[in-house]
Amino acid sequence: MIQMNYHTEAQEAIGPIIDLAIKHDYKRRLCQIYTVLGANYLFIEDDCLKALKVLEEALKISGEIKDYATSLFASYWFGAASGWNCEFERSAQYIQKALDINVATKTLWGISAIKSDLAYFCYLYPGKMTLGYEITQEAVRIAEESGDIYSKAVAYVWHGSFCYGKGLLEESEKNLLKGTEFCERIDLHSRNGASQLWLALTYFEMGDFSRSKKHCEKAISIYEDTRLCPSWRNFEKVMLARLELTNKEKDVDLESLYAYSRNINLKPA
Secondary structure (H helix, E strand, C coil): CCCCCCHHHHHHHHHHHHHHHHHCCCHHHHHHHHHHHHHHHHHCCCCHHHHHHHHHHHHHHHHHCCCHHHHHHHHHHHHHHHHHCCCHHHHHHHHHHHHHHHHHCCCHHHHHHHHHHHHHHHHHCCCCHHHHHHHHHHHHHHHHHHCCHHHHHHHHHHHHHHHHHCCCHHHHHHHHHHHHHHHHHHCCHHHHHHHHHHHHHHHHHHCCHHHHHHHHHHHHHHHHHHCCCHHHHHHHHHHHHHHHHHCCCCCCCHHHHHHHHHCCCCCCC
16 A cells, blocks of 8 residues: 555554554564554655654664565655655665665566656755656666556656656656556556646646646645645645636735645655
8 A cells, every 4th residue: 555655545554553563562563564654654744754763663673573575665765755855865875775675686667666766756856857867767668678557657757757857848748648647547646646746847838838737736636635745735736826827817815825835844845
């Protein structure tokens, strides 16, 4: 569930056993529980520091008991939380650990997906567009080689975002539309919401404000339905107001914009 970013459902699944696992110091399950909790804190509560604290505990326990599978996931989520906290070097260090495990096991779909996320969390927001573009381009190639639809969805969406960052708008549109198609086929809501946002940004730069608005509204709808990424949802609502103002549709409600801005907790947003 957390791999598909179904964090609310994952939290509900572990809810009845959290206290029991803590009471009995059941380390094998505790490190898994803390990994699920950390991902939930990051994507549902937008609380990077809370996520980092509990994921650090997951890493510690999984290392003690040599649970390599949980260590992989905890490293990945710790890296993701670090990236959204703008600690990009630390983010790269931990996501690389997860990538190394997939490389060692020659898991092509995992290599592609984690390469894509490495680029997104570590290189997009500090503006390392050429590096991220090259990494995600390679991730797309590996995803196609693997034939795995999940890795294709992730790779095409993040490659499209770097195309946008480099000003390659037609290439961005092409990759994002392809990524959106894969996301919708497997209900990968988190990446679909992101793809809709980058499409909205791409079409805005193209001057196609009606299509930009359509994708912005779609992104908001996805994140509202799934409760994912409240900060990005607020960012998108500010963007929607900009689009409506550009289209001269209505006056901007400044108080609402101030409220959206105050409720953006993630540093990159």
